[in-house]
Amino acid sequence: MDEEQLDRIANLPKVELHLHHEGAAPPDFIRQMAAAKGVNLSHIFDAEGRYKYRDFTHFLQVYEAATSVLKTPEDFAKLTTAVLEQSAEAGVVYSETFLSPDFCGGGDVGAWREYLHAIREAATDAEQRLGITLRGVVTCIRHFGPEQAKRSALCAAETAGDWIVGFGMGGDEGRGHQGDFAYAFDMARESGLHLTTHAGEFGGPASVREAIQDLHVTRIGHGVRAIEDLRLVDNIVDQGITLEVCPGSNIRLGLYSTMRHHPIAKLRERGVKVTVSTDDPPFFGTTMKDEYLNLARAFGWDEEVLNDIARTSLEAAFCDAATRDRVAKKLEPAA
Template identity: 35%
Template sequence: MLKEPDTEAAAGAAPHPPAPRRDLRTLPKAHLHLHFTGSMRHATLLELAERDGINLPDALVEDWPPRLSAADEKGWFRFQRLYDVARSVLRTEADVRRLIREAAEDDKADGGRWLEIQVDPSGYAARFGGITEFTELVLDAVAGTSREVGIGMAVVIAANRTRHPLDARILARLAAQYAGRGVVGFGLSNDERRGTTTDFAPAFRIAERAGLLLVPHGGELLGPASVRTCVDDLHAGRLGHGVRVAEDPALLDRVVAAGVALELCPVSNVALGVYSDLTSVPLPQLMAAGAQIALGADDPLLFGSRLAAQYATMRAAHDLSDAQLAALARSSIEASRADAETKAGYSAEISAWMEAEPA
């Protein structure tokens, strides 16, 4: 004989409504993976292009955000071409200051408390008088914006892996020159399938001797072997992306034990074809392994998604609780280069977010 059901749900009662969720735009967090030109507002891109009569491709106008893929060299070339076109609208010192201010304002609106913006000065040197002059412009704008907007800010100088490793050494010396004066890290960006990562090790040793955090891109377009090289040969303290370390559990355990943080950018991972959809991004596996993770927007101008949206998409894709999201935000703060007192203050704000009743 069948036993009578003893729950309301089994008896046909209406299911309980889902628990209310806290607003992710008010969750205090750090943003550690944001590229300079890629941080530009779409409206600003259109306005500056119109001002100077620059013809933008349809993918940056009517068809924005563009359909992207990095599955092959042609797909990455198209992505890079769009980025270069966007960079061309930055013509004046005022344009640079505006971009930095708007990036800070957008992050603050998304709950950002600390922003480390990444820039390759050589991409702007010709128009702004050289790499030193451009770097000083960026650092001055960052310092002023940080005070005025009320968000902690710092700069990561990044070399381009499609250029000669000697160029990277020049940029590493530049970064070392401004260590402790607004520059907190040295990175390596662009298509990780290009160049030989180990060839950039001398540049990273220059930055390491200056006490800078080493933050190369790796483990996105290439798999775990790329992560291993970045850790072993470049002494990475944080990894730009690094998401595919999930494919090698032993390497993941090693990365966790070493305290190497991962700058995950889920929306751009899917846009570039690294994963088929947001549910495939292996965030739960990385969290379960104890990885230190900072969600980032990468290039909002090209991917159409800013900081809080990274948390929202991962909440939806993986049914993350507010406690798990708060843990991610706390992890982003810990992975930042903010000082200990500043981190403690941000962490207290995260605790207050969790203690508050959901709206």
């Protein structure tokens, strides 16, 4: 694959479905926010100013330390602008971001509304300036437990609509079971929200099966370890479930040694609807542009394949039909 083709691939319009809002905060943004508030976060950065962590558990601790300086709706408005600017720079035209009421008002509905208003205003401004459309997926935090998840689900249900379009769960897959959170997911479903949950990253195939059976999701965050159980893979195909695959994240956290060893190509060949996202891009040293280029180099995927993945992503997006149709025009090849 020559440099000219790689350049065209890098500049393709992209759709991202798996992006943690706080996890997308550029290190410089968090450093500046911490300095302005007199908070010492030097321990979460390496000598080059990047986030540093030892393993997934430590990653969660660093993530929460970085998030700790985001205290007000105005902070989250500034964060939204920073996140969307870097996404647009990578060619993203539509993004769904995971937002946790636990970090935006402590799970209180009234406070959550204030944070959400500020985030939406910043997103609207970015769309006008940069042409990138953002929608929100409220997430509960698995290691905060089922009772706290109910508070997040209530925040989601109270603000469901044209902008808050889904509900999901992130956090430590090693804590509890998917079914422990069924009440929160039922509440979100009854409010008309679409559902996703993290599974099949560290939890293995069993966690994917639990997510499908107990939470009735239509998308799964990561899900890549389903490849270890081909009957499960076939079930995913039969049910039309979409996987929000984050290859760079999986490699950085040690699930796979290199992109060539990543199962995304095998999953796609077997008929799974796979999408591509960055997860927590500055934590994993990636962008959507990097993801596309690395996939092209590893698997020989050309513009046609990657355009197909972008269209698959848009079809799986939780937004309304009018938004989907508008974004679809941006994925059409230039005349």
